[in-house]
Amino acid sequence: MNFNNNMHASTASYPAENTLDERDGRYLRKAIVWSHAARRRGNRPFGSVIVSASGEVLAEAANSNTETGDCTAHAEVNALRALAGRNISREELAGATLYASGEPCVMCAGAIFWSNIGRVVFGIDAERLRVFRGERQDQRDAELSCRDVFRASPHGIECIGPALIDEASAAHDGAWKA
């Protein structure tokens, strides 16, 4: 599916794609690789990578909903849980970036808030995801976006996305059928 070909152009207006620098592109692609790994293992196709300000990969994870039967096992939550007990300071986390192959849901946005991570870069946005999930974009329910959650945070959380949309979409093609 190629969203740049004006798919559903008559009814839908999707968020504009962001251009990433080399570093952000590299780590978002890493998260996308995990989204394919998630799908191969029978899970929803999402991946996430957390990177420190100095460029150290602190955690990487795939969605594991199906494998674990845990409805909270989204890629972002799995990556955040992998930070537990490693004595990473809140200051270091404030300078870290969480990369997510798909726009974080409200649960993951809340978890990102609690982590103190100060920056998020995501691939495919929630509206384009709904197309893969088979919902009509013009009849969707009201949803809280991750940006709504981040805006309500007393500490700043920068949020960049959607980005690398076609690459981030590939793992979703045909993945949401029944």
Ligand SMILES: [Zn+2]
């Ligand atoms: Zn989530």
